[in-house]
Amino acid sequence: MNSKSQELADLFLAGNEDQALHLVQKYLEKHTKDELYQLVLTPAMYWIGELWEKNIITVADEHLATAICDFVVSVTEVRRPLQNIHKKKVMVLGPEGEDHYIGLKMVASLFKENGWEVQYLGPNLPLDAAIDSAKRWKPDVIALSAALAYRLPILKKYAETFTSLDFKPTVILGGRAVSMANWPASETESIVIVKELDQLKSWIQTGKESDNDFSISIG
Ligand code: B12
Known part of the structure; x- marks a missing residue:
């Protein structure tokens, strides 16, 4: 350290x-x-x-x-007043059972710093409530985090449910459990795995995935 x-x-x-x-x-x-x-x-x-x-x-x-x-x-955290109504929107949350949220707050903060409108819904959010909120707000991106390895199946379930919504949000998965997991790559382009915040920043700023190993998707 x-x-x-x-x-x-x-x-x-x-x-x-x-x-x-x-x-x-x-x-x-x-x-x-x-x-x-x-x-x-x-x-x-x-x-x-x-x-x-x-x-x-x-x-x-x-x-x-x-x-x-x-x-x-x-x-x-930067708290900027809303300057234009066409800002991109991101919803940030942790799945049901997940209590760790410091990483999520950092993710929310980075999106804000880059001019996005952020709804930070915190950790431990039941899927039904998350879907309801997403359908009302229609975010461009939904960012999810998990710290514990045994949370990966539920994270995957959330990701698949969100990507099947009719407004087709991109789902970004991150957190300690995600960066330690060895998920296979797949063709699901709307689910993106981002291991570190510098990679998230690059994704936010360029809209592109890097060539390194964070840019795999899961199916
Ligand atoms: C604080 C803490 C808690 C607090 C959390 C409170 C809070 N406000 O978050 C409390 C006390 C609730 C807690 C509970 C538990 N914890 Co805990 N906890 C921690 C601790 C010490 C720090 C977590 C933290 O804030 N890390 C700092 C953040 C910034 O790191 P991060 O989440 O990884 O985020 C970074 C990246 O992953 C990334 N990132 C995160 N999310 C996302 C999302 C996206 C989209 C992107 C792009 C990036 C990204 O960005 C961040 C910046 O680098 C960790 C130690 C550790 N190694 O993390 C243990 C740790 C995670 N906990 C652990 C355990 C075991 C538990 C409990 C099961 C303990 C228990 N018996 O009850 C419970 C489970 C609770 C639950 N249901 O989720 C273990 C997990 C071990 C394992 N095998 O997986 C750890 C590793 C401790 C240890 N060394 O044993 N915990």
């Missing part, structure tokens, strides 16, 4: 919200938001996960750290 992530993880665990925010704001003077999210905050939280798994920290420590990370991500 890099020294910035280590420093931040220590501040999260110490409950030091002010210094954590200060460090992040300093970092953002010379780096982009996706760098902050992917290269600093994510390793810090993964490290906290390891400490938790090994019982070096308690569940309360992990909750405190997550709350501060959540706060920091919220503060870094």
